[in-house]
Structures are given as structure tokens and as C-alpha cells.
Amino acid sequence: MKRLLKWIGGIFLALIILGILGIYFSSQTRLKRIYEISEENVLIPADDESVERGGHIFKFRGCEACHSAGGEAYASASTGPGMQSHLNPPSQDVPLMEGSIYLDDPAIGRVVASNLTTGAGGVGGGYTDAGWVRAIRHGVRMDGTPLLFMPSTEFYYLSDEDLGDVIAYVKSAPPVDNVLPKSQVSFAGRVVMTLVPQITFIPAELIPHEAERPVAPAVGVTPEYGEYLSYSCKVCHGLTMSGGKIPGFPASWPPAPNLTWGEGSALPNWDESGFMNTLRTGVTPDGIELRGEYMPWTSFQHMNDDELRAVWAYLESLPTKAYGNR
């Protein structure tokens, strides 16, 4: 009997060890995969106007919130994997992209938004124009391996012009020395990404790299352009924008409110200027203060009037859905 138990115990132990090795090697293959992506012809301008426009996009699309030290405060206050941190970065005119430890959580790993400058610890010096395009649009590093957590799934939709201007801005940043540790997925994170098919920390796995490029709508105060500006809202407010619990985010996060005109939505009582004011100040027409650590209004506040109007036009055009029909 004793011998039998010993045998069973031994087999059990061997299975556990095999399981651990299996998870390690299968996740390692995905983390070290080399992506071969055809080069895309994106013009990278260098004139002041394009650089300035790139800076505008860099701010309202949330790049600055993660890639500047503003994100660091978030990392220490964070309770879990916010794909978006978007804390209020210090307001100054110099491009802020010196990098930050965005999240350090044993359940996921260490997520470090890179120093994008050419200073010590920065990746800027090693990148070619085609490399920047691949990183931002496809989520792939200069050496072909995938970036972790960098939300390229949203930036995949950026038009050639917007992407070119953003890259022009990134290239214009003065060097800042900031040596940071490397991003890595913890063992618990590897278990999750191996066993739960819906969860990956590798955005490159979700991007149709060789598909025909989506056509970006013309700039204007139109629902179509508003949708183009709103891809990042959908991570939290859902594909239909009807809100609900955000999948894959920690249980401690509040659910996202309904942004359609359906049941449980505050928006039917708002007007365009009330909405614009909400995204500029973080206070809704109902007097509710939005918590910037969950709802990244401190990035969106940089949108200009026409951009905010386009987003409102998009919300107004949405089919009505009851709360939580993501």
C-alpha cells in the first residue's frame, strides 16, 4: 500500500514538473517568435508642422501617459494590469518619452514602457524608420520579437499620415538617460497566457499583419472620423460602447459606463458641450468626477474641439444598447 502511494506520488510529481516545463517552453516560443513583416511605405516627415501634429497625437492617443515617467506613479499605485495607465503627466513642452516601469505585478510580470529617446537606456538609436512603423503598427521590436503589452492593436488603425507624424515627433525627442529593466512575463502570467485562450500579453498575436490596410476616414466632424479616434475607448467601453465589466482587467476596476443612448446611460441627458467638458476636465454634467487612473481623460483632454465633436457625433450615431451588451 505504502509503495503504491509512493508510486502515485511520484507520477503526480512528474506530471507537475512536465506541466511546468510545458508551460515554460510553449510561452517561451511565443515570446521569442520572430515576426517577418513586409516593409510598408510610410513617409516620415521632418518639418515642424508635422512634428507638432505628431506631438498632439502622441498625447491624446495615450503614448505619453505610458512612455513618460507619469506612468511610474501609476505602477506603484496599481492593483493590477491596466492596459492603459494614462496618469496626468507633468505639463511641459519638451517631448516626454523617457520610459517608465508601467506595471510590476507577480500575477503578470514587469511591464516597462521603453525609453524611446536616444539617451542611455533608450531604444531610439537602434531604430530605423521601417522599424518604428513595425513597432507601433505591428507590435514588433527591431529584432523581430514581439513587444509585450504595447497596445499596437489600437495603433494598427492609424493612417500612414498620423503614424508618420507620430514617428517624426518621437525622432525629434532630445536624448534622456533613463536605464530601465527589461519587460518580462512572470511564471503566473505564462500560465494564464498558456491556459486561457482569450488572454495574451503579446498584442502582435492579435494583429492581421499581412491583411489589406484598413482605409482611414477623412478628417472631419463625422461619426466615421469619430470612430477612428475612438478605437481605444472600445478596450474598456466594449465594441458596441455599451460598457460593463472590463474583461481581463482586475476585479478591483470599476465597470465602464454605457456610452450609447440605451438603458442605464447618462448620455441622453448630456449635450455636445457637456461631453467635451467631461473629457477636458474629468467632471461630467452630472457632477461626477471621473477617476483618471481608470478613465484616461487626462490623455483625451488633448483632443482639439473638432476631434471631440467627432467622437460625440460617433457616440450619437451608435445603435442603442442596454448597459453591458459589450
Ligand code: HEC
Ligand atoms: C498602455 C501603455 C502604452 C501605450 C498607451 C503606448 N505604449 Fe508603446 N510600449 C509600451 C510598453 C510596455 C512597451 C515595451 C514592451 C516590451 O518591452 O516588450 C512599449 C514599446 C514601444 C515601442 C518599442 C520600443 C522598444 O523597446 O523596442 C515603441 C516604438 C512604442 N512603444 C511607441 C509608442 C507610441 C508611438 C505610442 C502611441 C501611439 C505608444 N507606444 C503607446 C506601452 C505603451
Ligand code: HEC
Ligand atoms: C482604460 C479604460 C477606459 C478607456 C480606454 C476609456 N474609458 Fe471612459 N470610462 C472608463 C471607466 C472605468 C469609467 C468610469 C470612471 C469612474 O467611474 O470614475 C469611464 C467613464 C467615461 C465617461 C463618463 C460616463 C458617465 O456615465 O458618467 C465617459 C463620457 C467616457 N468614459 C468616455 C470615454 C471615451 C469617449 C473614451 C475614448 C476616447 C473612453 N471613455 C475611454 C474606462 C475607460
